[in-house]
Amino acid sequence: MLTRTLQISTADGEADAFAAFPGEGGPHPGVLMYPDGFGIRPVLRDMARELAGHGYYVLVPNPFYRNGPTPVLDLPEHIGEEARPAIFAKLMPMIEAHTTERVLRDADAYLRFLTTQPEVGAGPVAVTGYCIGGLLATRTAAAHPGQVAALAAFHAPVGAAGPDDLQRLTARVHFGHAESDLTPAALGELNQTLDAAGVGYTSEIYPGTVHGFTMSDTDAFDPAALRLHWDRLLPLLAGA
Template sequence: MVQIPTTDGPADAFVAHPEDGGRHPGVLMYADAFGIRPTIREMARELAGHGYYVLVPNFFHRQGPTPVVDLPEHIGEADRAALVEQVMPLIKDLTRERFQGDAEAYLDFLGAQPEVGAGPVAVTGYCIGGLLATRTAAARPEQVAALAAFHAPVAADGPESLRPLTAETHFGHAETDLGPQDLEALNRSLDAVGIAYTSEIYPGTVHGFTMSDTDAFDPAGLQHHWDRLLPLLARTLANG
């Protein structure tokens, strides 16, 4: 764990990177609304094992260090409603204006680490973290070369919010989150931006399909996610 200075105090964050003494491309990873926990750490370590420095900030840091919400070891459907009720006020409190400063602080911290190589970085995220990843890539297009978001409300800010994007992008949607018509509308917006992208519905998945500690977990969906994410990073980041 590390501490990232922000205008509203330090944000705690989890870091994973190869222990070889070298410099590696940076990846800013945003967790889902349930935050940093063993499943997220495992995913960050998996990504780091492919040669990346991975930074996972606690974006609810204003409410305290992680874990901000007490979580069971496995998040079943019986637990989800009560947990969502706890995190929704935190999401509403994280306004776009507050998050803008946080995103810049996270990227500045990532770029300043001695283990991170010079050059562009990638941003990825899950659920609400996918929306935060999209906002981050739009805020710093000159620094972010790759964007990936999974089962995320990436269109929540409207099509105009996507216009600043220059990063190569992948959006992986759950079947329960996005219908074919919504996907078509989103992809038209991405076409208008003119970036290289893929945006697809993962067959047979429900919201949260990448998270192995929830009832939503789909092993094939998680593997599909890696099959999209890793080549994207390899194409866009130096030494990826």
């Protein structure tokens, strides 16, 4: 397994990023992985390595590079409930400033960079994301229907993308929702929108989970739900 720290030129500056990919064979299918709001850190690097071990070139950009390089936030090794108020006091202004226009400008740059790496094969790519990163992934896939063949988002506010974005999706989709984030009624409304758009998808609530269930450095972590996440993600990517 090879890893690199990279710089991606965007319309607004230089975004740092982490990449993981197999050291042999290739070229490999490309995956753009958006982190959660806490950003690139050991758990995200581990997840990128895990996915790369299945034969993918995985690129994890720093969405908040305008606020500084990784680590943008000073985080404890374990993000417990007592640490969250101070972290979110700094995080939320960055999220609120990250407009759809910014997201799409950055997505153009990330996809252009990913698809021109010598280790990445020709053809469409996949996009995945966690928490706010899942919303960024959804907007990226909606804006690049011919280029993104698979989209996965976990414990993400994907409904905030809006019906227009959801109706533009042509990728195969999996949305894995936290039980604390989405009621069954809200899930039904979201899935009705996807049905009406003719999207090929699975969209489900992971039982007993709370927001952030994939992240092993938080109190929200659920090992069984993380395994389910891999059980859903890997077949989706393989079929893209």
